[in-house]
Amino acid sequence: MTCLPLQAARAVCRRSAMLATVAALSFAAPMAFAQSEDSITIGYAVSKSGPNAGGSDMTVTPNYELWVQEVNAAGGLKLPDGSQKMIEVIAYDDRSSAEEVVRAVERLATQDEVDFILPPWGTGFNLAVAPLMAKFGYPHLAGAAVTDKAPDFVKRWDTSFWFMGGSADYVDALTEILVAQREAGTINDRIAMISVADGFGIDLVKAARPAFEAAGFEIGYDKTFPPETSDFATILGEAGSAEADTFVAFSYPPHTFALTKQAKVAGFNPPVFYLGVGAGFPVYPNIAGGSVEGVMSLGGIDPDNSLNAAYRAKHEEVIGRAPDYWGSVLVYASLQMLGQSIERVGLDKAAVAKELSTGTFATVLGEETRLEDNQLRAINWVGQWQNGQFIAVSPDGGDGMAAVKLPKPDWQ
Amino acid sequence: MLEHIVNGLVLGGTYALVAMGLTIQYGIARIMNLSFGDTIIAACFATYLLFTTLNVGPLLALLVIVPAGYFLSLGVYRVIMKPLVDRAPDAGALEVDSILVTFGLLFVIQGVLLTVFGGGYTSYSFLNQPLSVLGTAVAVNRLLALALSLGIGAILVVVLYRSHWGMILRAVAVAPQSAPLFGIDTDRAARTAFAVGGALAATGGVVLSMFQTFTATGGVVFTMKALIVVILGGKGSVPGAIIAGLLLGLVETFVAAYVDPGLTLAAVYTVFLALLLVRPNGLFGKA
Numbered sequence: 213m214t215c216l217p218l219q220a221a222r223a224v225c226r227r228s229a230m231l232a233t234v235a236a237l238s239f240a241a242p243m244a245f246a247q248s249e250d251s252i253t254i255g256y257a258v259s260k261s262g263p264n265a266g267g268s269d270m271t272v273t274p275n276y277e278l279w280v281q282e283v284n285a286a287g288g289l290k291l292p293d294g295s296q297k298m299i300e301v302i303a304y305d306d307r308s309s310a311e312e313v314v315r316a317v318e319r320l321a322t323q324d325e326v327d328f329i330l331p332p333w334g335t336g337f338n339l340a341v342a343p344l345m346a347k348f349g350y351p352h353l354a355g356a357a358v359t360d361k362a363p364d365f366v367k368r369w370d371t372s373f374w375f376m377g378g379s380a381d382y383v384d385a386l387t388e389i390l391v392a393q394r395e396a397g398t399i400n401d402r403i404a405m406i407s408v409a410d411g412f413g414i415d416l417v418k419a420a421r422p423a424f425e426a427a428g429f430e431i432g433y434d435k436t437f438p439p440e441t442s443d444f445a446t447i448l449g450e451a452g453s454a455e456a457d458t459f460v461a462f463s464y465p466p467h468t469f470a471l472t473k474q475a476k477v478a479g480f481n482p483p484v485f486y487l488g489v490g491a492g493f494p495v496y497p498n499i500a501g502g503s504v505e506g507v508m509s510l511g512g513i514d515p516d517n518s519l520n521a522a523y524r525a526k527h528e529e530v531i532g533r534a535p536d537y538w539g540s541v542l543v544y545a546s547l548q549m550l551g552q553s554i555e556r557v558g559l560d561k562a563a564v565a566k567e568l569s570t571g572t573f574a575t576v577l578g579e580e581t582r583l584e585d586n587q588l589r590a591i592n593w594v595g596q597w598q599n600g601q602f603i604a605v606s607p608d609g610g611d612g613m614a615a616v617k618l619p620k621p622d623w624q
Numbered sequence: 625m626l627e628h629i630v631n632g633l634v635l636g637g638t639y640a641l642v643a644m645g646l647t648i649q650y651g652i653a654r655i656m657n658l659s660f661g662d663t664i665i666a667a668c669f670a671t672y673l674l675f676t677t678l679n680v681g682p683l684l685a686l687l688v689i690v691p692a693g694y695f696l697s698l699g700v701y702r703v704i705m706k707p708l709v710d711r712a713p714d715a716g717a718l719e720v721d722s723i724l725v726t727f728g729l730l731f732v733i734q735g736v737l738l739t740v741f742g743g744g745y746t747s748y749s750f751l752n753q754p755l756s757v758l759g760t761a762v763a764v765n766r767l768l769a770l771a772l773s774l775g776i777g778a779i780l781v782v783v784l785y786r787s788h789w790g791m792i793l794r795a796v797a798v799a800p801q802s803a804p805l806f807g808i809d810t811d812r813a814a815r816t817a818f819a820v821g822g823a824l825a826a827t828g829g830v831v832l833s834m835f836q837t838f839t840a841t842g843g844v845v846f847t848m849k850a851l852i853v854v855i856l857g858g859k860g861s862v863p864g865a866i867i868a869g870l871l872l873g874l875v876e877t878f879v880a881a882y883v884d885p886g887l888t889l890a891a892v893y894t895v896f897l898a899l900l901l902v903r904p905n906g907l908f909g910k911a
Binding site: 502 | 836
């Protein structure tokens, strides 16, 4: 709720807050509720409005929709006795509010009594619903949540599963590349780093500072910026005068896009140009207005992986646009694992959780996907735009990854 | 130093452009329009649609979207605001009523945009080329925002202070009760002012969409920024909105450059507070 910076408006604000609550209640009406014995009900609360809508709409919701559609088109979810049941969906809008998402999940568990609950988008929201999911015994497939605490969380909530790794994983993979490039003489030992003063940026930069310094890098410029920042002319100017060959920004999509545009305008082109969320969106080259060759970020895909290529084609066909190059495929894989667990052990939630924890699954990530300590570890940590695709990279390539190509070529 | 001034003015130009419409709606029509930012977002999406599907450039799109903003706002005033104006016993009551009704309108616009365009991030590239201004590379699209806000501001000032029509608008702004005694049709003046504000919001939306990423639900950010600029400049004052907008742009840029980019928001609110302590009615506001 935003309130007016006016003394006189204080009373009004209180009334507006009340209105917002009324609006919230009406917004939370279920979008579909037809429950029957012949179907499996799956519920979820995602941000369809508010500041998190952009992220949900990219990485989470389309994959839920795609998976449900595919399963139902094939006659429904298979059960151990060979029968099939169609999926019925109950979806709520959490309006990007943490209280709302908790309320919605509670409602799904106690009132709608759905068979399974799919998680919301974002680290904070997944943490917000994790205790509830555990309390009601639902397997919690945290698809779009980056956290270093996953090893602790799986102990605290043993039906929780984490599919996106932690900040340290992403930072360490990047550091490895930077060290190799420094040894090859491509870059110097200075880094300019900025981060958004919000969940993702704070987590990543906290992991990055010690990792970069331990690897012998000097962070010449290290600043955070508020999420509302829309103009990066000054920040990039200052970062540019830090004499660093590596520029790292842990940013959200609006900043990622603005940083790219501003870097082109200012002719800012360091050998390593690494950005946060958004650089792995398929629309990114379009938004940047031309070639983004060499830009690095989190995620990346193996272009020779036919399973992944088939998934991307299907996503485009059903949803009408391509999935992102980072979290989408992980979220989708988590759903496939849920489906296969149900096929093996039925609708018992505890049995499904156990199967998820110990089983081996055929997913878009590979024929033999399995979790380690309830966490997915086979993740691509660093990606780079190469020839119009955002590809997973490592210092020398191999193992489904390409060799990183640095220095980044000029903006065109 | 010079580059920070240039960058600050360019950033401030955007703020000023966004705030001018709101200050006119608030100052003259006395409607505190909380759906102002969503009008801007609607214009952003309209520009995006014209650009990506019909290949109509944003500059050409101004010719369509600005009149559309004018007439849609005119419609909104006639249908939604007029009954409130007729009913309100005094200006304070109208302000409260208009806040409530435009708060609802905000959700309607947002809902329509969400249904049509979805909740994703939208952005495109247009005129994102560097132009050297006093040795600083500035994006042409941002420079355009500054030029437009100064240009439109100048035109508005001339019209408001040098024309008969402008005098009528100012009379309504200063003394809405007394203006009818001089044969002024206050309803018509308020209606026109509200529509002009809508046209300015549309202009802001078209220009902003060229360099800023927008989402269907991001309107409130623009409303807040515009509100700060309006209150800082003095409600209803076009020169106030321009100067306050440029001031905020400069403050943000200098704080980002010399103090810390993380403190830009804090600095903006500090300036806001400090100025209101000294001048409670804003820079150009009248008590």
